[in-house]
Amino acid sequence: MTTALEISQLHKVYANGHVALKGIDLHVEHGDFFALLGPNGAGKSTTIGIVTSLINKTGGSISVYGHDIHRNPSQAKTHIGLVPQEYSFNQFEPVEEILINQAGYYGVPPREAKRRAREHLTQLGLWEKRANQARNLSGGMKRRLMMARALLHRPKLLILDEPTAGVDIEIRRMIWEFLTDLNRSGTTIILTTHYLEEAEKLCRNIAIIDDGQIIADSPMRSLLERLESESFTLYLREPLAEAPKLRSAQLRSIDSRTLELVTDKHTDLGEVFSELQAHNIKLLSLRNTSNRLEELFLKMVSPEQDINPS
């Protein structure tokens, strides 16, 4: 196994005295699809900024494919591609120009850069826009432009800081598909996101960061298993005055024709349905509404909060 990214005891204190990172350790294997989750201000972008040499660290060490980012910066940097959270291109430069320049900074000669730019712009649906100034692109297009830009030097490790923020559903799907293919063909991917569904859908491993500390770091599946509850919305055929008490699960009335059902991880759903039947509750339809990762997230970042209403 090759290690793509190794972060140990990373500390960051900003110039204004704000302690953003309090000793982060992370280990990402080559080929992984890794999610870094955390609330606003947790330290995700700070971590990414330090890994990509945009922010100076206060303490700790980082290596990328075995190259320490301080002792061998050039080698480490050739392996990384970055899609930052904020736009970081000159708005007045044409799209294709931006790509060719970035490729050149990594030593990709102009002719080859042009070929790759065409390939990625086409894949990401931006080829028609190649001659436009970047400021004339829509928000979703600008994000895709930054994705294309990050890939021109064929990095082994692609880091994306909220790649689908402010992107519509259709484009989000397209990005997901694109990233999945990229990961399948061997690129290690790390992403941060606020769309928890996104992490669950794409990533194999996940770390949760809160207030500058890693509070969970494990395979996605085993983290999900720690979830204890599942919730459903029930749509009723006939109005109901009050939600009855069940033995097997909790029931809460949302309005006269809608109920919320919260079950335990080990609950036998058959039992729940027979109880509902016994109360003469007739279902029109039901929908699983628990955002499992969201729940998990809340549970991890604020342990004092009880997410299983009793």
Added chain:
Amino acid sequence: MNLRYATVALYTLTRREVLRFARIWIQTMLPPAVTTVLYFVIFGKLIGSQIGPIDGHSYIEYIIPGLILMSVITNAYANVVASFYSSKFHGNIEEMLISPMPAYIILAGFIIGGVLRGLLVGGVVFGVSLFFGHLPYPDIGLTLLMLLMTAALFSMAGLINGVYAKSFDGISIIPTFVLTPLTYLGGIFYSLEMLPDFWRGVSLLNPIFYMINVFREGALGSSDIGAGLAIGITALFLAAFTAVCLYLLDRGVGIRT
């Protein structure tokens, strides 16, 4: 770091810089041409005709070298400060910072951009000057050497300004309050002998004075001071500025938090 990589990276930076100032040529190339025509007409023709020859040259011929070098200084500086600051402003400085380019390649790219703009504008002014007088250029090598050294030096000065600038005001304060006075008082329009003792002493403290004098020596064959001393002083400044620029870029002063 191999040569092939360095060549591609440097080519890319240079191309980007040239495209930048070429794209906005109305702001970058045209104004210096217009102002120097005015200088030639007003100072050279109209006022200059009232002034007797200096060191055996007509007044207009005497001021041509200084005006050429002044446009090189101003434009090399302006190009780098504007380019560097705008890449901070737009965020695209990050494109360079995340790339494997070492500080010296980035610095070289900005210097080449500044020198090329300086030389182009200097060339335009030279072209205009041909309508007003022909200089002998007895030592063209000396002229070109001084031209390149000066252009490189003020490109780096522009970069240092760009590093510390926090707003668009920050990129015009130094040119207005430091650079312009230094060039005007750098002996473009007068010879040392024409000055009272006090101002003669002050002039000798102005580094630009030495550059203009040597440049003029190459162009006209006469100078107030020795070329060796002036080249030495400029070389010292070059070395110091290179060290400062590399330090600033390496440390990411003004660009990395």
